[in-house]
Amino acid sequence: MEKYILVTGGAGYIGSHTVVSLVENGYTPILLDDFRNANRIVVDGLTQILGQQPIIVEVDVCDEKGLKEVFERFNFVGVIHFAAYKAVGESVGEPLKYYQNNLMGLINVLSNMVAFNVKNLVFSSSCTVYGEPKGIKEVTEETPKNFPSSPYGFTKWIGEQIIEDTFKAYPSLNLMNLRYFNPVGAHKSTAIGEFPIGKPNNLMPYITQTAIGKLEKLTVFGNDYPTVDGTCIRDYIHVVDLAFAHVKALSFLEKNEGCFETINIGTGKGSSVLEIINAFESETGQKLNWAFGLRREGDVTEIFANATKAKNVLGWESKLTIKDAVIDAWNWEKKLAEQNEK
Numbered sequence: 001m002e003k004y005i006l007v008t009g010g011a012g013y014i015g016s017h018t019v020v021s022l023v024e025n026g027y028t029p030i031l032l033d034d035f036r037n038a039n040r041i042v043v044d045g046l047t048q049i050l051g052q053q054p055i056i057v058e059v060d061v062c063d064e065k066g067l068k069e070v071f072e073r074f075n076f077v078g079v080i081h082f083a084a085y086k087a088v089g090e091s092v093g094e095p096l097k098y099y100q101n102n103l104m105g106l107i108n109v110l111s112n113m114v115a116f117n118v119k120n121l122v123f124s125s126s127c128t129v130y131g132e133p134k135g136i137k138e139v140t141e142e143t144p145k146n147f148p149s150s151p152y153g154f155t156k157w158i159g160e161q162i163i164e165d166t167f168k169a170y171p172s173l174n175l176m177n178l179r180y181f182n183p184v185g186a187h188k189s190t191a192i193g194e195f196p197i198g199k200p201n202n203l204m205p206y207i208t209q210t211a212i213g214k215l216e217k218l219t220v221f222g223n224d225y226p227t228v229d230g231t232c233i234r235d236y237i238h239v240v241d242l243a244f245a246h247v248k249a250l251s252f253l254e255k256n257e258g259c260f261e262t263i264n265i266g267t268g269k270g271s272s273v274l275e276i277i278n279a280f281e282s283e284t285g286q287k288l289n290w291a292f293g294l295r296r297e298g299d300v301t302e303i304f305a306n307a308t309k310a311k312n313v314l315g316w317e318s319k320l321t322i323k324d325a326v327i328d329a330w331n332w333e334k335k336l337a338e339q340n341e342k
């Protein structure tokens with residue numbers, strides 16, 4: 001019997017890697033995306049890796065009628081909900097777009113799960129819900145959430161609350177928040193990877209686009225933080241490890257009746273901006289044009305996961321390293337450049 005999993009935002013960076021991991025582990029992902037924030041070339045990449053095109057439903061996750069028809073069409077074992085806007089800076093200028101899409105999309109998914117008795121949900125949350133964790137660097141799931149510094153962060157913060165309140169009202173559901181740290185890297189095949197639309201916001205695509213010549217110079221946002229080398233520290237997790245964490249989460253939920261869990265998905269180690277730059281240059285042999293600049297508003301000095309719960313509850317831990325991530329990210333960037341030259 002097909003184990004159908006609805007993957008909303010399945011053409012996105014983490015979504016597409018999760019589609020691969022689901023197929024590799026015996027599930028049948030239904031890739032829901034309206035491609036407003038994803039490149040259709042992802043479908044070719046997934047077809048190359050999987051040997052066949054995944055089932056795609058081109059639906060806006062906020063479209064009540066459209067999503068209801070998807071739930072009528074497939075008998076889902078579970079849902080992994082990625083579909084959301086995710087640019088921190090953009091959300092400050094366009095809060096209504098973020099609140100409307102990110103919250104209404106989640107509410108639409110949950111309403112259909114209740115209506116169609118689909119029990120298992122994995123929600124794409126983020127370490128951003130910890131905000132600036134008041135001097136705490138290594139955060140556990142019990143570390144108090146602080147108000148995030150952006151509307152994007154608030155959509156994750158409120159999203160978790162919506163899920164918790166839904167669980168209280170429907171305690172037979174199995175609902176899980178996965179709080180991602182900083183996803184980096186790409187699939188080894190270079191068939192899929194991160195497609196930043198426009199100028200990248202995040203460090204790794206900024207590094208690879210600078211190295212390939214698409215961008216002139218990387219600015220390191222601040223070198224006067226109270227850290228080992230003055231630059232901010234984050235927990236950079238390879239996207240392939242992150243994808244597999246969703247499979248482990250689903251497998252856990254399938255074995256339970258009535259559970260609500262929140263789990264950090266990170267490596268458990270912090271790396272500074274300079275350490276990432278140095279790893280990139282030493283692993284790829286590419287010299288990077290960078291310079292220190294001013295701090296970026298809203299940046300947290302240092303945050304990384306305590307990843308114990310993921311290991312104990314899900315039996316998951318990260319396996320790939322920063323070296324793997326910089327090599328895979330660079331190979332992906334070179335692949336994109338080759339494709340653009342064709």
Ligand code: WQD
Binds near residue numbers: 126128204220
């Ligand atoms: C990482 C570090 C920057 C770019 C955000 C979201 C989080 C998640 C991941 C979605 C910081 C520094 C960056 C540059 C730099 N997204 N940097 N120069 O801000 O930790 O997290 O993306 O869920 O929710 O908040 O990631 O990659 O933007 O920054 O120096 O050009 O790299 O200052 O210290 P961030 P990031």
